Amino acid sequence: MRIVESHIEIAVPSGKAILAFTDPILLKGWWGVEKSLIELKTGGIYTLAWAVSEQGIRYVSTGIVKEYDPSTILHIEKYIYLNTERPFLGPQELSINAQESNGGCRLQVTQGPYPETTGTDWDWYYDAVKEAWPGVLIGLKKFLEEKFPR
Secondary structure: OEEEEEEEEEOOOHHHHHHOOOOHHHHHHHHOOOEEEEOOOOOOEEEEEEEEEOOEEEEEEEEEEEEEEOOOEEEEEEEEEEEOOOOOEEEEEEEEEEEEEOOEEEEEEEEEEEOOOOOHHHHHHHHHHHHHHHHHHHHHHHHHHHHOOO
């Protein structure tokens, strides 16, 4: 099984980094999430939607909150990716961990597992996520450091 891991140092407290994955306004600001439904409790729903129009929603990621601590972790299980152009892909896990480091935090995102031999859609998804997370985290860093300057 394949796993995608990406990390970055951000000059904000760890709680602000976790908040960026749970607050609808922040999610829109750095990740372009247009709609969300998030219940911050064990067993709660975690659903994000992009490309929302009168014709529908083009991309959705959804799962169940497995673990949540507002200062250190957001762990989503049964994480499913829905895309109007692909079959449903999942379930996976998405884990966001933030640890205090040098006056800011070290943020690590882990997503997977991705099956080794399930076809082109899974390979496409793995490659897309592996390529996307480093750039997305750079954008998150810039957004958070501007929003919450020290």
